Amino acid sequence: MDKELRIVGFLCNWCSYGGADTAGVGRFTQPTDLRIIRMPCSGRIDPLFVLKTLIGGADGVLVSGCHPRDCHYAEGNYYARRRLEVLKRFLPIIGIDQGRFEYTWVSASEGQRWQHVVTTFTNQIHALGPIQRIGKDAQARACAFGRTLEVDVSA
Amino acid sequence: MKIGVFVCHCGSNIAGTVDVVRVAEAAKAMPEVAFASDTMYACSEPGQDGIIQAIKDKGLDGVVVASCTPRMHGPTFMRTVARAGLNPYMFEMANIREHVSWIGKDKEANTRKATDLVKMAVAKLAQNRPLFPSSFSINKRVMVIGGGVAGIQAALDCAEGGLEVLLVEKTTTIGGKMAKLDKTFPTVDCSSCILGPKMVDVAQHPNITLYANSEVEEVFGYVGNYQVEIRKKATYVDWKTCTGCGACMEKCPSKKSPDAFNEHVGRTTAINIPFPQAIPKKASIDRDSCTKFKTGKCGVCAKICPAKSIDYEQQDEMVTEDVGAIICATGYDLMDWTVYGEYGAGRYPDVITSLQYERLLSASGPTGGHIKRPSDGKEPKTVVFIQCVGSRDKSVGRPYCTGFCCMYTAKQAILTKDHIPDSESYVFYMDIRAPGKMYDEFTRRAMEEYGTQYVRGRVSMVYPKGDKMLVRGADTLAGTQVEVEADLVVLAVGAEGAKGSPQLAEKLRISYDSYGFFMEGHPKLKPVETNTAGVYLAGCSQGPKDIPSSVAQGSAAAAKVLGLFAKDQLQSDPQVSKVDIKRCVGCMKCAMTCPFGAIKELEHRGEIKAQVIETVCQGCGICTSTCRQGAIQLQNFTDNQILAEVNALLQSELEEA
Numbered sequence: 001m002d003k004e005l006r007i008v009g010f011l012c013n014w015c016s017y018g019g020a021d022t023a024g025v026g027r028f029t030q031p032t033d034l035r036i037i038r039m040p041c042s043g044r045i046d047p048l049f050v051l052k053t054l055i056g057g058a059d060g061v062l063v064s065g066c067h068p069r070d071c072h073y074a075e076g077n078y079y080a081r082r083r084l085e086v087l088k089r090f091l092p093i094i095g096i097d098q099g100r101f102e103y104t105w106v107s108a109s110e111g112q113r114w115q116h117v118v119t120t121f122t123n124q125i126h127a128l129g130p131i132q133r134i135g136k137d138a139q140a141r142a143c144a145f146g147r148t149l150e151v152d153v154s155a
Numbered sequence: 156m157k158i159g160v161f162v163c164h165c166g167s168n169i170a171g172t173v174d175v176v177r178v179a180e181a182a183k184a185m186p187e188v189a190f191a192s193d194t195m196y197a198c199s200e201p202g203q204d205g206i207i208q209a210i211k212d213k214g215l216d217g218v219v220v221a222s223c224t225p226r227m228h229g230p231t232f233m234r235t236v237a238r239a240g241l242n243p244y245m246f247e248m249a250n251i252r253e254h255v256s257w258i259g260k261d262k263e264a265n266t267r268k269a270t271d272l273v274k275m276a277v278a279k280l281a282q283n284r285p286l287f288p289s290s291f292s293i294n295k296r297v298m299v300i301g302g303g304v305a306g307i308q309a310a311l312d313c314a315e316g317g318l319e320v321l322l323v324e325k326t327t328t329i330g331g332k333m334a335k336l337d338k339t340f341p342t343v344d345c346s347s348c349i350l351g352p353k354m355v356d357v358a359q360h361p362n363i364t365l366y367a368n369s370e371v372e373e374v375f376g377y378v379g380n381y382q383v384e385i386r387k388k389a390t391y392v393d394w395k396t397c398t399g400c401g402a403c404m405e406k407c408p409s410k411k412s413p414d415a416f417n418e419h420v421g422r423t424t425a426i427n428i429p430f431p432q433a434i435p436k437k438a439s440i441d442r443d444s445c446t447k448f449k450t451g452k453c454g455v456c457a458k459i460c461p462a463k464s465i466d467y468e469q470q471d472e473m474v475t476e477d478v479g480a481i482i483c484a485t486g487y488d489l490m491d492w493t494v495y496g497e498y499g500a501g502r503y504p505d506v507i508t509s510l511q512y513e514r515l516l517s518a519s520g521p522t523g524g525h526i527k528r529p530s531d532g533k534e535p536k537t538v539v540f541i542q543c544v545g546s547r548d549k550s551v552g553r554p555y556c557t558g559f560c561c562m563y564t565a566k567q568a569i570l571t572k573d574h575i576p577d578s579e580s581y582v583f584y585m586d587i588r589a590p591g592k593m594y595d596e597f598t599r600r601a602m603e604e605y606g607t608q609y610v611r612g613r614v615s616m617v618y619p620k621g622d623k624m625l626v627r628g629a630d631t632l633a634g635t636q637v638e639v640e641a642d643l644v645v646l647a648v649g650a651e652g653a654k655g656s657p658q659l660a661e662k663l664r665i666s667y668d669s670y671g672f673f674m675e676g677h678p679k680l681k682p683v684e685t686n687t688a689g690v691y692l693a694g695c696s697q698g699p700k701d702i703p704s705s706v707a708q709g710s711a712a713a714a715k716v717l718g719l720f721a722k723d724q725l726q727s728d729p730q731v732s733k734v735d736i737k738r739c740v741g742c743m744k745c746a747m748t749c750p751f752g753a754i755k756e757l758e759h760r761g762e763i764k765a766q767v768i769e770t771v772c773q774g775c776g777i778c779t780s781t782c783r784q785g786a787i788q789l790q791n792f793t794d795n796q797i798l799a800e801v802n803a804l805l806q807s808e809l810e811e812a
Contacts (some may be wrong), residue, residue, distance in 0.1 A: 005263060008801065014666070014686055015225070021224045024253025034263040036254055037800050038225065040730075040792055044776030049797060056805040067665070068658065072686055073775035074750040076662050082341075083780070109668065109678075136630055154642075 005125050009036040009118075010045050011145040012076070012114030015066035020118075024053065028115035031122040042066065042103075043076025054096055060125035064117065070107065077105070081084040099128055129148040156281055157189035159215040160273060161206055162251075163222035169256040174266040178221065178251070178341045181270045183278050189213055197222050203235045209238035211706035217241070217283065219276045221269060242285030244729070245790055247276040271804055278803035282796045287730035290395050291770050293379030294479040295720045298323060300371055300659070303331020304702055305694025306484035307353050309716075313482075314362035316717045321476055322357060323366045323385055326415075328433035329354055331486055332695075335416065335510060337517035337524075339702055340554030340566040341597035347432055347519070354434040367435055372473065374662045377771060378689030379479045379725050387472040390439035392426070397464040399428060399436035403456035407623035412444035414521065418511040418625070420529060421521025426465075427457045430519055438464075480689045480716045481593050483673060484709065485659060487650040487695035490545035490553055498617045498646060500539065505624050505801040506617060506644045509540075509563060516570050526574050528643045531622065535578065535642030539626045540564045541614050542584045546649030553670070557649035557699045561588045564647045565601040572605045580607045581639050583614050583628050591701065610637055617644055650699040663690050672698050730791045731772035732779060738786035739764045745778035745787050754778060754787075 011017040017038050023030065039045055042065025050061045063084055065077040084103040091098050102121055106114045160182035164170035182191035190213045196202045197220050209215060215370040218241070220232050222692055225248040233243035249272040253376040255265050299310045302324030310322045323330070333339075334354075336346040357363055366385055373384040409425035416429035425445040428438050438456075446453035447467060457465035492508060493501035500506050505528050507515075518524035528535050542564055561584070568580040582601075587609075589595040600608045614628035626639045652671020660667040665685040666674035673696050676684035683691050691712040694705040719725075732745075732753075741763035746754040753771035757764045765787060776789035785794055 004267070006804070008804065017224075018226060021226060021250075021253040024257040027257055031258075032255075032259045032261060032268050035268065035275065035804055037251070037275070037797060039776070039797070040789065041775040041777065044780055044789065044792060046780040046794065049801065052798065053801050053805070056801060058801075058805060069661065070666050072664065072666065073773060073777065074661060076750070076775050076777050079698075079748060079777055079781070089315075107666070107668075108674070122303045 004033045005122075005130060006057065007034045007060040007122060007125055008053050008058045009034050009062040009063060009064065010039050010049060011036050011063075012042045012065040012072075013038055013040050014072035015070070015108050016042075016064035016106045016114070017105075019064075019110045019114040022108060022111030023064055023114040025116075026111045028111055030115055030118045033122050033125070036077075041073050041076035042080035043071075043072070043073065045080055045084070047083050050084075050101060054100060054131065059128070059131045060100045060121065062117070063101075064106050065103075066140050067105040067107055076106040076135065096131075097128055099124055100131065119126060156187045156217055157213065157215050158187050158217040158219060158277055158280055159209050159213060160188055160191040160204070160221065160277065161197050161209075162186075162191070162193045162269075162273070163202070163220065164193060164195050165222060165256075169222070169252050172256045172260055172262055172265050173251060173269045174262060174440060175269075178269045178273060182219075182273050182277070183710045184664065185274055187281050188277060189215060189747065197742040198228050198231055203232075206232070206235050207239040209713070210236070210241060215241075217245040217247075217280045219247050219249060219280055221251045221273050221276070223252040224248075224250045224254075230615055239681055241757060242287075244286040245280070245282040245283055247283070248387075249273045249276040259792045271807060274803045274807060278799040282793065282799050283791065286790055288362040288726040288729045289769055290724040290726055292723065293720065293725055294477050295319070295427040296321065296476075296478045297480045297482060297716050298381070298383055298476065298478040299482045299484060301325075301331070301484035301486055301694070301696065302329030302357075302365075302367070303484060303486045303694060304333040305348060305486070305709040306331070306482070307350075307357055308706045309484060309693050309713045310363055311353065311356055311360065312710050313365060313716055314360045314400065316713065318362065318716065318720060320363045321366060321478065322363055323369050323371055325368075325370055326429070327368045327390065327437070327439045328429050328435070328617070329357060329365070329367065330432075330434070332510070333702060334430065334432070335418070335517075336513050337360045337520070338566060338570060340562045341591070341593045343566065343569070351432050354432065359432045365435065366474070368439060371659065371662060374481070377773070378719075380770070381478050381481060383476050383478060383481075385476060387474060389471050390437070391442070391465065391469045392438050392440060393464040393466050393469075394435065394437045396462045397437045398436065398462055401428060402459050403438055403465070404428065406455050406459045408453065408455060409444050412441050417514045417521045418508065420507070420511045429754070431458075432519075439512055478674045480719055481663065481689065482693055482712045482716065483659070483663065483665070483685075483696050484693040485653045485656055485696040487699060488653050489648040490551075490651045492544055492646055492648045494551050495544060495646070496598055496692075497615065498544065498644070500621075500646060503619060503624065504616070505642070506646065508646055508648045509560070509567065510648070512567055512645045516567065516574065524574075526571065526643075533642070534575055535712045536575065537639065538568075538578060538580050538643045538645060539624075539639050539641040540568060540580065540582045540645045540647060542582060542647045543613075543628075544646040544648045545651075547585060553649055553651065555699075556588060558588065559699060559701045560649060561598065561649040562591075562594055562701065565589075565598040566609070567645065568601045568607040569605050572607070580605075581626075581641070582607055582609045583626075584609060585613070591703070612637070618641065625767030648810050650695060653696065656696065660798045663687060665690055672696065683708060683715050689719065727770045728774060730774045730789070732767045732770050732776065732787050732789045733772070734765050734767060735786045735788065736764050738784045740784055740786070744781050744783075748777050748781045750775070750777065804809050
């Protein structure tokens with residue numbers, strides 16, 4: 001595969017993070033581009049995290065949680081599904097290819113499914129290529145904007 | 156902040172495909188990292204001691220361990236950090252084994268990825284704050300859901316341990332599937348002779364309250380403090396006064412009601428006691444069959460009952476109970492065998508399930524223990540058993556081995572010969588799976604001593620020919636087609652999770668798989684626990700099991716509860732949401748989304764604010780991503796912590812560009 005791209009995964013602790021672990025334990029080979037951030041629940045994922053990550057320069061974002069009806073917190077993934085579906089439709093409006101973002105459901109026992117999800121998504125991002133750089137200055141501005149968001153949150 | 160980074164070799168598990176020394180070197184260059192090293196086995200005693208020593212020597216106030224998944228050793232290292240005097244939440248893990256070294260062989264790419272993951276963990280840790288648990292007291296009562304043999308064992312063991320036990324059973328009697336069995340393998344023990352006394356023990360134990368004909372309606376609360384709502388379904392008989400004399404059953408004119416206990420092979424009366432050894436031995440009315448309920452005319456049972464216990468007006472009753480732990484032992488159901496159209500199941504009366512055959516064999520069954528085939532009541536001379544009906548069959552969505560069908564088929568073949576000495580039995584099988592103690596010997600006895608014909612191969616079709624059933628299949632050992640003219644065909648139907656188990660799982664907030672079985676905490680090391688604290692599993696609700704395994708798991712679940720209740724106080728997980736009262740605008744959207752009702756309104760200087768009930772909050776963070784003000788933040792997973800991880804990662808991309 002060509003040069004590694006930057007893919008960020010937000011995974012719920014109970015199902016998909018466990019599924020990624022199961023894939024590891026099963027030695028299911030996967031592309032190395034993805035970096036996983038562990039979340040307690042897919043319902044914890046603020047759609048703004050995804051946007052911020054894409055604007056900040058990531059080439060792709062993958063979100064994965066428990067299958068609907070099978071959430072450790074009863075209904076977190078229903079909130080996630082609603083929010084992320086809206087987000088996905090919103091992405092083209094701000095000029096980001098919809099294909100750079102996917103959300104999936106993988107349970108802790110589905111190591112093989114996780115391998116499939118990661119491989120497919122990584123291939124998809126590679127097909128799209130690196131996200132368009134908006135120039136260092138603009139990117140720095142975007143980051144600075146991101147930081148103001150943070151300061152705003154913590155104030 | 157002074158952060159220490161420890162990169163684990165995990166023998167060659169990580170070091171084989173990740174340059175751990177380079178990862179540690181790179182970590183040293185990260186801001187706020189005061190110390191970094193690599194270590195052979197971070198989780199071993201010398202590894203943990205090394206971490207403690209470094210914390211003390213270098214005055215570290217946060218630790219990152221880059222090793223395996225936090226789901227495995229997160230708690231281990233949190234305890235290590237605490238032993239060194241740090242707050243356990245000043246700790247982060249980077250998963251460079253399951254997510255890096257084990258899934259790719261490219262050492263260069265792996266090292267880069269591991270470095271990134273360490274960088275992200277360091278960035279998050281820099282935002283961590285010490286968190287402190289609060290203590291809460293526990294209610295030392297336990298609810299067992301399901302009165303089969305696993306539930307009975309769990310209830311008895313808990314009760315013997317001095318706990319107050321509520322046993323909630325859906326049907327009108329406890330005993331479960333085991334009570335329906337005639338004999339058990341491989342001892343050919345009489346099932347009710349070994350189960351019966353245990354059922355009586357349940358009824359007589361002073362610590363056990365039995366809720367038969369009841370279902371769990373709602374479950375609130377958390378470990379140590381659950382509130383459960385139990386629906387006591389109406390039986391239309393006052394069980395306080397019913398003596399179980401059975402006079403009503405004798406006189407009831409609706410003698411053709413479906414008999415669920417006898418798997419519908421027999422008929423029963425509309426008011427009935429399911430079987431003579433039922434516990435509690437009380438009558439109940441089947442509303443759908445009762446003439447009084449259907450036409451308003453009858454009332455024979457009310458006239459005949461010597462105790463005047465009949466009450467047609469009875470309503471369901473809701474009971475609320477407080478318990479500290481829940482054992483789930485809801486068992487299994489046979490899968491829907493009618494999907495096998497080629498076997499004629501459900502169409503031909505002489506094609507029956509193994510459990511129906513069990514009732515035909517049983518002395519307390521509808522035929523008094525005489526095997527009579529359903530169509531004409533004749534004694535069958537040729538019985539064909541078809542195994543793996545709904546087991547190991549991907550085409551019907553049941554790819555797993557149920558595990559006990561081989562054994563009960565052998566038992567039924569043996570019993571057939573015992574009942575009808577001049578009979579012949581054929582067993583169509585895929586493999587014989589008999590791994591238990593004395594199990595393989597038992598199946599061999601069926602073949603050698605009892606002359607059961609074992610044919611390896613699947614049956615393609617079963618269809619009637621005259622008054623016989625023609626079974627056509629393959630013998631894959633002989634490489635030929637086989638046809639057997641059978642008087643009776645018994646399908647060894649596989650098991651799936653009990654009906655309604657997904658709904659119950661949602662109430663208990665535990666996971667279940669696509670077959671309706673509940674998921675254990677860890678497939679190897681936590682076979683009885685669930686991912687919800689205070690909820691344990693026993694018996695076939697977790698996966699198909701034979702009787703010895705169900706009993707063993709029932710006892711194991713009881714041991715877990717007794718262990719939990721050995722403490723007087725439990726510590727709550729401090730990883731809960733917290734409201735910044737200055738930012739909160741009191742919209743209460745957080746409370747609307749909280750699945751646990753953990754957020755209540757607080758009046759603060761005349762304004763409405765949200766407040767988190769710490770012990771109820773489970774730490775999912777749905778509220779945090781709902782709050783537009785960012786006022787409610789899940790501790791240890793705050794917006795700033797997550798964005799710090801994202802930034803750390805994208806920062807390195809920016810530097811590379």
